[in-house]
Amino acid sequence: MTQPAQQLKHVTRHWDDSVAAGLDPIERLVYRSNCLGADQRITNTGGGNTSSKLAESDPLSGESTEVLWVKGSGGDLRTSKRDNFSSLYLDKLESLQGVYAAQSERGPKTPAEDAMVAYFSHCTFNLNPRASSIDTPLHGFLPARHVDHMHPNSVIAIAASRNSEKLTREVFGDEIGWVAWLRPGFELGMQMQREAEANPSLRGLVMGQHGLINWADDDKDCYELTLALIEKAAAFIDQRDKGADTFGGQKYVPLGDTQRDSLLGELLPWLRGRVAYQGHRLIGTVQTDAVIQRFVNSHDAPRLAELGTSCPDHFLRTKIKPLYVDWNPATEDPATLKKKLEAGLERYRQDYAEYYERCKHVDSPAMRNPNPAVVLIPGVGMIAWGKNKSESRVTAEFYNCAVEVMRGAEAIDEYIALPQQEAFDIEYWLLEEAKLQRMPAEKALARRVVVVVGAGAGIGRVAAHRLAAEGAHVVCADLNAAAAQQTADELIAKYGQGIGVAGSGVSGCGPAIGVGVNITDRESIRSLLRTATLAYGGVDHLLVTAGVFLAPDREGNLSDDAWRLTFEVNVHGAYNVVDEAKTLFRDQGLVGSVVLTTSVNAVVAKKGSVAYDTSKAAANHLVRELAVELAPLVRVNGVAPATVVEGSTMFPRDRVIASLAKYAIEFEEAESDESLRSKLAQFYAERTLTKQPITPIDQAEAAYFLLSDASSKTTGQVISVDGGLVDAFLR
Structure with missing residues (x-):
């Protein structure tokens, strides 16, 4: 039964009953997803999953069967359509728990988890071509009919705090449980199932270092619960916000707009050449607003930047950590900044290579670009890099999310990052590498x-x-x-x-x-x-x-x-x-x-x-x-x-007419521009070997x-x- 909607300050309610009433159950799932994805405070671009367990008619037997509809691999909740959702026979998906148990007995859980992804296609309902996400077990194994898994900054701040479990109880009481970090997949899905079965009153879980998952048997209730939980977490953080002392307070003063843009105009091409790797160029996005300035100009920015990001969705875009350049905009010149960047880039590459060597497995993919995806400069702001403008802008967006997580965690406790081995296993996950290899070849002028x-x-x-x-x-x-x-x-x-x-x-x-x-x-x-x-x-x-x-x-x-x-x-x-x-x-x-x-x-x-x-x-x-x-x-x-002649500003109507008259080509003054141009173009064409305009x-x-x-x-x-x-x- 849908509860009365509460007043919201930290998220926006997009749900409209008059719209939802005219939709079928799958369309309502798409609608719910779009409403959630429309607010970046609820989940980041491309992040999060939604699902509904619906009764469907089996295309072979005609009998009613329960089907899990869940956002598939890739895509973005804000723009998702019906074909972005995979559909699986729920009973077949649940039966895979036995297959997983047998797989995991024969070896480490990571290879067993990877092996299970191939089994999803055997559970496909009605030949749906959309590939299933690794988050599918999280949705399928929970008992409720509707599940939302989001990446809200406010909840991740709790999840990425040193005392995360204690804070979860303090913020949410007994209605929301807590699970320690575990990479999404079968193991995490079954752990969540055990938590829900052992505590029937639970309405959701905070996922350590990761995000929020919650559920309900009514789709609008599920949506409203998602908003209410995020609102509660954000309000809890706001009550403890440190104001001017956020991130230890301001250490550096931002440059004026003119001076900053002049510096960036000189700096960016130089930097772009140095973050390119093996012939692969990158496209930049610059952020210089007050939000990012508060972070880069703070006392705590060097410490927090070095810790890196927490949520896997964040560091898949931003890499394990950014490059922070300790440059004083008030006393040091651009030449000094370049020297510090040069040294910082060299140190970053060494750190990244050591991280790779320390964490790699026998079958890990080759090391990728060891240069930073995010560069932080006091007085200036943030420069994010990606293979195209869309990707670099999303990289910037994700680091903004990471900064907001740090702000919240530092306000209520102490921010901690994901252990590097766990981060590496996500970044160099073989399934992620396989996805990259399946992407179409880049076009000839991509990255240019x-x-x-x-x-x-x-x-x-x-x-x-x-x-x-x-x-x-x-x-x-x-x-x-x-x-x-x-x-x-x-x-x-x-x-x-x-x-x-x-x-x-x-x-x-x-x-x-x-x-x-x-x-x-x-x-x-x-x-x-x-x-x-x-x-x-x-x-x-x-x-x-x-x-x-x-x-x-x-x-x-x-x-x-x-x-x-x-x-x-x-x-x-x-x-x-x-x-x-x-x-x-x-x-x-x-x-x-x-x-x-x-x-x-x-x-x-x-x-x-x-x-x-x-x-x-x-x-x-x-x-x-x-x-x-x-x-x-x-x-x-x-x-x-x-x-x-076609489309040329050098051939206005009067010049075309003059040329037609010059070459004694018949025309009528009332003819259209297109007709006159066509006659002149054909005249010129006849003077060539190919006879084509x-x-x-x-x-x-x-x-x-x-x-x-x-x-x-x-x-x-x-x-x-x-x-x-x-x-x-x-x-």
């Missing part, structure tokens, strides 16, 4: 950051889409900032904002951002690169498609200002972008590439475009000169299009090739993409 100048329209916009399709994080830059943002919005809509956004407290972006830039203004370019760096940690590739064509007047004259602007944009602008990025590339120390868009007009002399054609000839040679200047770290190449995607394909590792031995070259324009053949 590409700045596309001119992304607001034409070739640049299409190229931004092409590069994003290959896994790139794209910085869409354009003189028209609104157009740049529109392209970025298109990419986000197509590829997703990513996980770890809603309610996490971690600022950031998705796979693309839009930025305004004037490439004739070096300060504007510096601002662009700083924005890209703060968003992603660095830059790997540059594609410059911005350009102008200024037509002469009816008498064929071009003003001095028009001539200067043509060269300012088409030559100086391209040079400015690359020259400003040169220091970033050098500090980062990672192989990069640059592509400039020139034109076949650079080698074809003709009437009416002298400024444009000569500027593009200069741009061709600029490609060669920059290739020499930036070698061997950065490759520089060019793409030389023929006349691209040249489109932006043709240029985007060439740019992608030259930016990618597929052209890793090509530099100083200009590739014509012109359909075979004989006049442009090299002489």
